[in-house]
Amino acid sequence: MSDKTKKKESALGENIKVIVQALLLALVIRTFLFQPFSIPSGSMMPTLLVGDYMFVSKFAYGYSTYSLPMSLDLFNGRIWSEKPERGDVVVFRLPSDPSVDYVKRVIGLPGDSIQMKDGVLNINGKPVPKERDGTFHPTGRYDTGQEVPVFKETLPNGKSYDTLDLTPNSPGDNTRVFHVPKGHYFMMGDNRDNSLDSRFDVGYVPFKNLVGRANIIFFSIRGDVSPLEFWKWPTDLRLDRIFSSAQH
Secondary structure, three states: OOOOHHHHHHHHHHHEEEEEEHHHHHHHHHHHHEOOOEEOOOOOOOOOOEEEEEEEEEOOOEOOOHHHHHHOOOOOOOOOOOOOOOOOOEEEEEEEEEEEEEEEEEEOOOOOEEEOOOEEEEEEEEEEOEEEEOOOOOOOHOOOOOEEEEEEEEEOOEEEEEEEEOOOOOOOOOOEEOOOOOOOEEEEOOEEOOOOOOOOOOOOOOOOHHHEEEEEEEEOOOOOOOOHHHHHHHHHHHOOOOOOOOOO
């Protein structure tokens, strides 16, 4: 074997080694640190928009079966767990179909009583402060040509965020009292009149179903545009959202 052939084989071996190391590093990061998610619906407007791509912190709440690739069932419950705070935006597995990821805001903690009364969120019998905070103009398939009223809510722990009120007296504006069981959480979308959440079919979300906490928006483009259509980036990228918080 000539020296030239040996050098080619050595270079090929080094390239393969680098590729394998990069893939293993990416797997470790995705499994234990951060996982990318895209926003497919408008249920979290105005906080998160269709076309937002965000990183979710996998270590924020510890690890469960649903934090692992292919949902490997290696242990029960969560390890190295940290409880979510009221107001956190989280990704979780739908209790009725764990193959589906949802993103919502944690509203009710274990032991809480949650109710919507005339469009006002009530936690443990007390109304959450709600004040007008301007308007929002949805884009893409959610654009009705009208501005939507925005209301800022401030939770008991001081966490504030904006919500939308598309339709007065919608089905989600007046609900029964929900008593959150031990080890479960009550989730709601910020787009209150257009969100399937714990008020409806989602129900209470077990702690083990939490995948992670929404962290940062790393890419954002108009919802009806594919991120692969790079020639549209100059006009359709939402630069003001890139590297912004996914929590508010």
